[in-house]
Amino acid sequence: xxxxxxxxxxxxxxxxxxxxxxxxxxxxxxxxxxxxxxxxxxxxxxxxxxxxxxxxxxxxxxxxxxxxxxx
Amino acid sequence: xxxxxxxxxxxxxxxxxxxxxxxxxxxxxxxxxxxxxxxxxxxxxxxxxxxxxxxxxxxxxxxxxxxxxxxxxxxxxxxxxxxxxxxxxxxxxxxxxxxxxxxxxxxxxxxxxxxxxxxxxxxxxxxxxxxxxxxxxxxxxxxxxxxxxxxxxxxxxxxxxxxxxxxxxxxxxxxxxxxxxxxxxxxxxxxxxxxxxxxxxxxxxxxxxxxxxxxxxxxxxxxxxxxxxxxxxxxxxxxxxxxxxxxxxxxxxxxxxxxxxxxxxxxxxxxxxxxxxxxxxxxxxxxxxxxxxxxxxxxxxxxxxxxxxxxxxxxxxxxxxxxxxxxxxxxxxxxxxxxxxxxxxxxxxxxxxxxxxxxxxxxxxxxxxxxxxxxxxxxxxxxxxxxxxxxxxxxxxxxxxxxxxxxxxxxxxxxxxxxxxxxxxxxxxxxxxxxxxxxxxxxxxxxxxxxxxxxxxxxxxxxxxxxxxxxxxxxxxxxxxxxxxxxxxxxxxxxxxxxxxxxxxxxxxxxxxxxxxxxxxxxxxxxxxxxxxxxxxxxxxxxxxxxxxxxxxxxxxxxxxxxxxxxxxxxxxxxxxxxxxxxxxxxxxx
Numbered sequence: 001x002x003x004x005x006x007x008x009x010x011x012x013x014x015x016x017x018x019x020x021x022x023x024x025x026x027x028x029x030x031x032x033x034x035x036x037x038x039x040x041x042x043x044x045x046x047x048x049x050x051x052x053x054x055x056x057x058x059x060x061x062x063x064x065x066x067x068x069x070x071x
Numbered sequence: 072x073x074x075x076x077x078x079x080x081x082x083x084x085x086x087x088x089x090x091x092x093x094x095x096x097x098x099x100x101x102x103x104x105x106x107x108x109x110x111x112x113x114x115x116x117x118x119x120x121x122x123x124x125x126x127x128x129x130x131x132x133x134x135x136x137x138x139x140x141x142x143x144x145x146x147x148x149x150x151x152x153x154x155x156x157x158x159x160x161x162x163x164x165x166x167x168x169x170x171x172x173x174x175x176x177x178x179x180x181x182x183x184x185x186x187x188x189x190x191x192x193x194x195x196x197x198x199x200x201x202x203x204x205x206x207x208x209x210x211x212x213x214x215x216x217x218x219x220x221x222x223x224x225x226x227x228x229x230x231x232x233x234x235x236x237x238x239x240x241x242x243x244x245x246x247x248x249x250x251x252x253x254x255x256x257x258x259x260x261x262x263x264x265x266x267x268x269x270x271x272x273x274x275x276x277x278x279x280x281x282x283x284x285x286x287x288x289x290x291x292x293x294x295x296x297x298x299x300x301x302x303x304x305x306x307x308x309x310x311x312x313x314x315x316x317x318x319x320x321x322x323x324x325x326x327x328x329x330x331x332x333x334x335x336x337x338x339x340x341x342x343x344x345x346x347x348x349x350x351x352x353x354x355x356x357x358x359x360x361x362x363x364x365x366x367x368x369x370x371x372x373x374x375x376x377x378x379x380x381x382x383x384x385x386x387x388x389x390x391x392x393x394x395x396x397x398x399x400x401x402x403x404x405x406x407x408x409x410x411x412x413x414x415x416x417x418x419x420x421x422x423x424x425x426x427x428x429x430x431x432x433x434x435x436x437x438x439x440x441x442x443x444x445x446x447x448x449x450x451x452x453x454x455x456x457x458x459x460x461x462x463x464x465x466x467x468x469x470x471x472x473x474x475x476x477x478x479x480x481x482x483x484x485x486x487x488x489x490x491x492x493x494x495x496x497x498x499x500x501x502x503x504x505x506x507x508x509x510x511x512x513x514x515x516x517x518x519x520x521x522x523x524x525x526x527x528x529x530x531x532x533x534x535x536x537x538x539x540x541x542x543x544x545x546x547x548x549x550x551x552x553x554x555x556x557x558x559x560x561x562x563x564x565x566x567x568x569x570x571x572x573x574x575x576x577x578x579x580x581x582x583x584x585x586x587x588x589x590x591x592x593x594x595x596x597x598x599x600x601x602x603x604x605x606x607x608x609x610x611x612x613x614x615x616x617x618x619x620x621x622x623x624x625x626x627x628x629x630x631x632x633x634x635x636x637x638x639x640x641x642x643x644x645x646x647x648x649x650x651x652x653x654x655x656x657x658x659x660x661x
Contacts, residue, residue: 006546013543016535023529029440030448039533043540046456051548054329063330063557069567 013040075115077122077133077182078144079192081108082151082175086168099159102167106152109178113144120184129244132184139365139518143301144181146369147174149502150293150376157380157495158286169202170290177294181301185244186234186259189302193230193266197223200295203287204279212282218563219279226265226272233258249306260307267299269316269350270323273343274563277327280342281335281392285383288335292342292379293372300349300368304518309356317351318450320344325457327561332393332554334382334470338375341420341462344454345371351451352435355442358519363434365517370419370427370506377416377499378462384409384488384496385470391482394466394554399475405485408493410471415500417467419507421459424534427503430510430525433534437523456541463538464545465552473553580628587622 020036032038085105092098118141122134151174158166176199179192197220204216237255238244249256261272268276280291307313324344331337345367352364386392388406403410419426422433432455439448487493506513514521524530545552598612 009539009543009546013536013539016532016539019532020536023532025529025533029443030445033440037536039536040540042452043456043537044544046453047460047541047544048548050325050453050457050460051329051544051551054326055551057326058330058557058559062327062559062561063555064560066556066558068558068560 016040075112077179078109078112078116078148079133079175079179079182081105081112082171082178086171086175089168089171090164095162098164098167102155102159102171103152105171106148106155106174110145110148110152113141113148116141123184126187129187130185131188131244132246133179133188134182135184135246136182137518138516139301139304140181142365142369142516142518143297144178145516146372147177147181147294147297150372151290153376153495153499154286154289154293156498157289157376157383157492159491160489161284161286163206165202166206166284166287169199169206170287172199173203173290173294177298180298184246186237186246187244189246190227190231190234193262194224194227196295196298197227200291203290204283206287207282207284209282212284215279215282218566219275221566222265222272222275226262229258229265230262233260233262246302247306248308251307251310256306260310263299263302263306264316266295267303267346267350268296268320268343269346270320270343271562273320273323274561276343277336277339277561278563280339281333285387288383289376289379292338292375296342296346297349297368297372300346300353300364303350304353304361304364308353308361310354313350313354314444314447315354317347317349317354318447318454319347320350321347321454322450322457323347325454325461327559328457328461329465329552330555330557330559332395332556332558334385334392334394334397334466335379337394337461337466338378338382341378341458342371342375344458345375345420347454348432348435348451351447352438355435355438355444355447357438357442359434359441359523360438362514362517362519362521362523363431363438366431366434366513367428369513369516370431370503373499373502373506374416374419374426374428377412377496377503378420380492380496380499381409381413381416382466382470384492387488387492388485389482393556394469394473395556397471397482398469398473398553399477400479400482401472402482402485403471405482406471406487408487409496410467412493412496412500414463414467415503417463419503421463421538422455422534423459423463423538424526424531425504425507427507427513429534430507430513433525433530434523452537456537459538459541460545464542468549468552469554474550583622583626583628 017037017040020040024036025033028034032042035041082105085101089098089101092101116134116136118136120132120135122132124131124133151170155167155170158170161167173196176192176195180189180196183189183192201216201220201223204212204219233255235255236258237249237253240253240255249259251257251260265272276296280288283291303313321344324340324342324347327340328337328344331340349364349367349371352360352367385397385402385406389397389402391397415426419428422428436448436451436455439451510525514523598616601612602609
């Protein structure tokens with residue numbers, strides 16, 4: 001089931017990324033809007049950055065024991 | 072001739088009538104009828120400025136009805152109906168009364184055309200909403216409620232200070248667009264930012280909302296922050312600092328949401344994040360941006376209520392609020408309808424095409440593009456990734472699916488919540504899809520004419536690329552994203568830890584010093600009195616004084632057995648109450 005889902009996801013990602021070449025931004029405001037698969041790259045890297053950076057900040061500074069305020 | 076009445080009056084009448092009715096069905100009927108009457112009344116209200124009251128040399132305006140106030144009032148009334156339907160099984164009348172007062176005062180804010188009536192409604196909003204937290208009746212909610220009301224009262228004082236300074240400077244009580252270069256509007260802005268939960272004034276939201284009652288939290292999500300968005304849109308459009316605060320805010324909530332284990336606190340951080348888009352839109356100030364901010368407030372209220380209702384339903388049926396206590400228990404088998412409705416809310420907040428977040432969030436991001444703000448555009452884009460990651464993927468995965476290494480494989484007794492809760496979620500979810508599929512329904516209500524087409528192919532494809540690749544990255548990191556049994560400290564640390572120490576310091580050493588000074592001064596006066604009566608007894612007086620042991624530093628820091636502030640606070644409150652009654656009596660007699 002999970003394998004099928006994964007395969008389906010990969011196919012859809014490829015289709016949507018290819019479609020990016022056929023439907024470019026009509027009036028790009030920034031250079032990245034001229035790259036057809038920019039949003040794919042941004043979504044993937046952005047998500048990883050959010051996960052890793054937040055976890056790092058959390059484990060370094062922010063996360064405390066649940067009774068932190070009761071002590 | 073105006074055939075309608077101020078909407079807040081309808082809610083306040085509803086709130087006052089409700090406790091007088093004994094029959095349960097009649098109570099439910101009144102609670103649901105109030106928003107319906109308010110909605111019908113709203114449709115009747117013509118555009119313009121009316122319901123003015125002369126107050127000394129000032130004119131109070133209770134009805135400033137224009138496109139901006141009507142779009143906010145419409146969604147507030149719809150949200151109040153949905154939230155009330157969700158809460159209708161609750162037997163405590165006090166909760167419904169507090170909720171109706173809360174909604175009524177919010178509508179008072181929306182239609183206020185002067186700063187005085189705005190301030191009164193602003194304060195009433197804080198005072199009524201805190202009961203939706205306290206009715207949870209746990210020590211955590213009691214404490215969170217006190218922190219909530221203290222922050223809001225501080226915000227109220229800042230707002231009042233701003234209003235007074237502004238009136239002194241200009242002589243005008245009008246609630247309009249302010250010039251930030253003056254001192255009064257600066258204070259007013261801070262007062263508004265506190266209610267909008269803009270960092271660094273945001274910690275109250277994530278602290279208090281998850282401690283509210285299951286049904287009360289749904290009300291809380293809709294009104295306070297969005298009424299603050301309305302007043303910001305009204306008074307500070309195009310203010311540059313709001314652009315940056317909004318964009319930072321959008322990401323700030325996302326970072327905390329990664330770390331959060333409490334399911335409603337995670338959603339609360341996403342309120343901060345989503346309000347960031349609105350604040351940013353107001354700061355950008357173009358017609359498209361203001362439309363975007365208003366549209367996003369409208370859509371946000373709908374999908375956030377669905378999300379909070381979904382998580383509230385999980386807590387209602389399981390009694391659990393932490394992801395670590397829910398994941399891997401196969402809850403999706405027991406709550407398929409709740410899961411489906413929650414996912415509609417989740418797709419909406421994530422701006423999946425055909426759901427309402429897509430038609431509003433893209434407006435704000437497009438406005439940043441039109442105004443050539445690359446950093447802002449990228450920050451908002453990144454926040455969109457984080458929103459889908461948490462609300463659309465991590466939270467439903469952790470709550471309904473997920474992995475559990477313990478022995479418990481299912482939660483016994485869990486199932487779908489009561490019918491009224493499902494209906495409310497269903498109505499919210501339906502409206503999320505309706506406005507997503509027919510954006511013109513909303514666009515026609517917006518303050519400025521709309522020339523924006525969200526369903527242009529390139530916009531849909533760009534959004535799908537963004538979301539699908541977020542899903543792919545989530546899939547890779549899925550094992551790292553389960554709940555962790557920790558809490559994350561936020562800026563409320565400043566008033567919860569050093570603040571508590573300051574209070575303890577004031578209670579013991581400072582209070583003890585005061586007591587000792589009082590004691591020795593009185594003693595000295597007494598001895599001087601003895602001496603003046605009989606100067607020959609000076610020897611005895613001195614020897615008595617020498618025998619007394621002075622207070623040591625150690626004694627100053629000893630905690631007394633009883634809280635020494637119990638009595639003084641009681642007396643203080645009583646005095647204030649008497650003073651207030653006298654003031655009212657004097658005021659009435661003139």
